[in-house]
Amino acid sequence: MLSTQGPRIEAARLAQLTAEIYDLKRKRDAVILAHNYQIPEIQDLADFVGDSLGLSQQAAKTPAKTIVFCGVHFMAETAAILCPDKRVLLPDVKAGCSLADSITLKQLQDWKAEHPGAVVVSYVNTTAEIKAETDYCCTSGNALKIVQSIPEDREILFLPDQFLGSWVQKMTGRKNMHIWMGECHVHAAIPPLRIDEKMKEFPKAELLIHPECGCLTPYLDRVIRQNGSSQLKIASTEGMIQRAASSPVDEFVVATEIGILHRLKKENPTKTFHPIESEMSCRYMKMITVENLHNALKEDQFHITVPDEVALKARTAIDRMVSIY
Numbered sequence: 001m002l003s004t005q006g007p008r009i010e011a012a013r014l015a016q017l018t019a020e021i022y023d024l025k026r027k028r029d030a031v032i033l034a035h036n037y038q039i040p041e042i043q044d045l046a047d048f049v050g051d052s053l054g055l056s057q058q059a060a061k062t063p064a065k066t067i068v069f070c071g072v073h074f075m076a077e078t079a080a081i082l083c084p085d086k087r088v089l090l091p092d093v094k095a096g097c098s099l100a101d102s103i104t105l106k107q108l109q110d111w112k113a114e115h116p117g118a119v120v121v122s123y124v125n126t127t128a129e130i131k132a133e134t135d136y137c138c139t140s141g142n143a144l145k146i147v148q149s150i151p152e153d154r155e156i157l158f159l160p161d162q163f164l165g166s167w168v169q170k171m172t173g174r175k176n177m178h179i180w181m182g183e184c185h186v187h188a189a190i191p192p193l194r195i196d197e198k199m200k201e202f203p204k205a206e207l208l209i210h211p212e213c214g215c216l217t218p219y220l221d222r223v224i225r226q227n228g229s230s231q232l233k234i235a236s237t238e239g240m241i242q243r244a245a246s247s248p249v250d251e252f253v254v255a256t257e258i259g260i261l262h263r264l265k266k267e268n269p270t271k272t273f274h275p276i277e278s279e280m281s282c283r284y285m286k287m288i289t290v291e292n293l294h295n296a297l298k299e300d301q302f303h304i305t306v307p308d309e310v311a312l313k314a315r316t317a318i319d320r321m322v323s324i325y
């Protein structure tokens with residue numbers, strides 16, 4: 001089968017595995033949740049495809065006994081914390097996240113000790129033990145609202161993504177916000193001049209850009225000056241899907257991981273989408289395959305759990321994230 005990300009699985013094999021996956025899903029009372037960066041075949045098999053916030057909200061409300069998380073480790077951990085009575089499976093236990101790895105528990109504890117009384121806001125791309133030391137979790141979909149909900153006089157420690165943090169700081173005008181210098185290897189790799197190059201190449205296109213992108217920072221002042229009327233729209237992956245559907249424009253440059261192109265094209269067949277970089281692919285997201293999804297359901301693996309004492313401490317911060325949007 002050909003997809004936006006190249007051939008992955010032969011059609012007859014895909015059909016056979018798909019039938020078995022539906023059968024196993026029914027037997028295990030399972031729901032399949034997939035992130036917008038997953039390969040097309042996984043997105044097409046999933047019960048729900050979305051961004052980090054949407055996936056957490058779906059996990060929190062599903063009546064299914066088993067959640068198969070087609071995404072990365074921190075997402076499955078978040079679902080396990082939100083749903084302690086459910087069985088959360090991740091088809092490849094090595095599917096990690098370079099951004100989540102950019103801060104350790106010790107580093108956060110030391111940072112907190114330097115700023116006693118500060119409110120800790122952690123992006124959802126963090127480990128469960130970081131979330132346990134956090135007051136509010138956020139996603140790219142609600143980071144602005146979360147920061148705006150914190151009283152003006154409270155100092156904020158925002159982690160771990162420096163580019164998301166800079167965007168939130170600019171948009172909210174927050175002065176007392178300290179930002180951790182972490183980054184995602186995929187989004188940080190776009191050269192700063194790439195936006196101008198792409199705008200020249202596709203002058204009529206709207207540019208959809210994820211706030212994790214390193215190339216965004218030099219443009220923030222321009223975007224704010226233009227007060228939303230700019231050709232450049234900053235959004236979470238789900239925000240991009242919504243914007244592409246509602247925009248009067250029919251051509252877009254997309255600055256995020258290429259997995260999102262599948263949904264953008266499928267849901268907007270008359271519109272054109274150009275990736276800002278064709279090799280902008282997250283190796284962790286691409287570890288989930290139809291074969292290992294099938295295996296996860298067949299073998300009931302890999303079961304993601306979080307120790308009770310960590311889950312209990314992380315839960316309040318995650319509940320806040322799921323309820324503020």
Ligand code: 13P
Pocket residue numbers: 036050051052053125139140141184212235236237238
């Ligand atoms: P969202 O889908 O929440 O925008 O997040 C992007 C991401 O990098 C997830 O790892």
Ligand code: SF4
Pocket residue numbers: 072096097098099100125184185186187257282283284285
């Ligand atoms: Fe993590 Fe970046 Fe991959 Fe998202 S794209 S899962 S932030 S490494």
